[in-house]
Amino acid sequence: MKFTQYYLDCLSQASYLIGDETTGRAVVVDPRRDVGIYLRDAEAEGLTIELVIETHFHADFVSGHLELAAATGAEIGFSSVASTEFGSRPLGDDERISLGEVELEIRHTPGHTPESLCIVVRENADDEVPYGVLTGDTLFIGDVGRPDLLSSVGFTRAELAGQLYTSLHTRLLTLPDATRVFPGHGAGSACGKNLSADTVSTIGEQRASNYALLAPDEATFVALVTEGLAPAPSYFAHDAVLNRSLREVLDETTPPAKLDLVEFDAMVADGAVIVDARSPKDFALGHFAGSINVGLSGRYAEFAGSVVPTNAAIVLVVDDGLEIEARNRLGRIGFDRVLGYLADPVDVLADNREWAKQGRRLTAREFATLRQATPELQLVDVRNPGEVALGTIDGAVAIPVAQLPDRLAELDPALPTVVFCAGGYRSSVGASVLRGAGFADVSDILGGYASWSELLAPVE
Numbered sequence: 001m002k003f004t005q006y007y008l009d010c011l012s013q014a015s016y017l018i019g020d021e022t023t024g025r026a027v028v029v030d031p032r033r034d035v036g037i038y039l040r041d042a043e044a045e046g047l048t049i050e051l052v053i054e055t056h057f058h059a060d061f062v063s064g065h066l067e068l069a070a071a072t073g074a075e076i077g078f079s080s081v082a083s084t085e086f087g088s089r090p091l092g093d094d095e096r097i098s099l100g101e102v103e104l105e106i107r108h109t110p111g112h113t114p115e116s117l118c119i120v121v122r123e124n125a126d127d128e129v130p131y132g133v134l135t136g137d138t139l140f141i142g143d144v145g146r147p148d149l150l151s152s153v154g155f156t157r158a159e160l161a162g163q164l165y166t167s168l169h170t171r172l173l174t175l176p177d178a179t180r181v182f183p184g185h186g187a188g189s190a191c192g193k194n195l196s197a198d199t200v201s202t203i204g205e206q207r208a209s210n211y212a213l214l215a216p217d218e219a220t221f222v223a224l225v226t227e228g229l230a231p232a233p234s235y236f237a238h239d240a241v242l243n244r245s246l247r248e249v250l251d252e253t254t255p256p257a258k259l260d261l262v263e264f265d266a267m268v269a270d271g272a273v274i275v276d277a278r279s280p281k282d283f284a285l286g287h288f289a290g291s292i293n294v295g296l297s298g299r300y301a302e303f304a305g306s307v308v309p310t311n312a313a314i315v316l317v318v319d320d321g322l323e324i325e326a327r328n329r330l331g332r333i334g335f336d337r338v339l340g341y342l343a344d345p346v347d348v349l350a351d352n353r354e355w356a357k358q359g360r361r362l363t364a365r366e367f368a369t370l371r372q373a374t375p376e377l378q379l380v381d382v383r384n385p386g387e388v389a390l391g392t393i394d395g396a397v398a399i400p401v402a403q404l405p406d407r408l409a410e411l412d413p414a415l416p417t418v419v420f421c422a423g424g425y426r427s428s429v430g431a432s433v434l435r436g437a438g439f440a441d442v443s444d445i446l447g448g449y450a451s452w453s454e455l456l457a458p459v460e
Helices: 035-043 065-072 159-170 203-209 217-226 236-242 261-269 279-285 302-309 323-331 345-351 364-371 385-389 401-406 426-436 448-456
Strands: 002-008 013-020 026-031 049-055 075-079 089-091 096-098 103-108 117-122 132-136 179-183 273-276 314-317 338-342 360-362 378-381 417-420 442-445
Touching: 002 035, 002 338, 013 035, 013 179, 035 049, 035 065, 049 065, 065 075, 075 261, 103 159, 159 217, 179 203, 203 273, 261 314, 261 338, 279 360, 279 426, 302 401, 302 426, 314 323, 323 338, 360 364, 364 417, 364 442, 364 448, 417 426, 417 448, 426 442, 442 448
Parallel strands: 026 049, 049 075, 075 089, 132 179, 273 314, 314 338, 360 442, 378 417, 417 442
Antiparallel strands: 002 013, 013 026, 096 103, 103 117, 117 132
């Protein structure tokens, strides 16, 4: 058996290539949308991708099933309870798929979504202990899938949590303890609240340590998994719809259009959103008015999807040579209206200083001084509720960055405003959103809450 896990750090997302060396037949599970990596690896291993299996309708990214089908002619498989706009193969509960010696077993596991399924992988059909189980968003390492996402319209979170409890205990925990667990996501994903950074575990390890699986009964389980959930990014509903729809396939190799300043300005004047994918440091030194700063070095697609409207036309400002990456990573969440990128942005800003705006970034000590001198200072904590619960700066208004565009009315644009997060990445996103909304005096804290905590720490 050929078994490869692909882990995409920026989305905390895992996909899989499984092949049988005796026959050369292979499947891909939960692929990212830029599918070149699977095509290259399959060719190198002498494998033919015959089937793409989706464990459910993903909400946090646009999956690459249509791209792989277009490139290889492979079938697309979903749970038999799912309905798609494109041709797909219904996969029944307990259905066995033979690749040769390697065998896959489909197990329906509703809960995270009604159509969720897991895939038991055996190197040989008669193996008593499977090689592993691909759990999608049903079971994570240290957590289980959240039951409240908008891909499950028509069900309450309590109803789905009850289904999840049954699926876990009757369809997954019945597997031998030595069975490896290969989840669909890891730490940082908004699809759960307590995910581990590990990318593989076992059924036995999860049975013994996963807080949700340790719940003594269904009622306790439902209460545990439905409380304290972070707000889902606004693009999740958009992606859940795209993943069941017939849509355009992503061209991951052709660069976006190269724009000069005149073309760039005309598109912005026509309503395009400027997404500046440079680092917060470079953005603060000089950027175009109205730009949203979401650095490529972080969870770029997730935060862009949280603060940019799903139907927006986008023009990119990005370091030279990174324009394809910036466009493709937006494509991973279905933001396909990238009109182009500004050529040589640093030189353009240097030659047209009247266009350039700057952002103020404060050290923790500078913030302390400003706070003391400015009683009317407005302080905004853009971290998630779980982070805020562990400590915040006195007087801060807590608004997660993903909710900021919809909660601007809670803030006064006339007041001097300071934004902070954990380390300084999300605060630059949030500060740029506020500036774009007309807040005149906005700063953010370098190093975020961590730097503030260090400043206040007693000296031994």
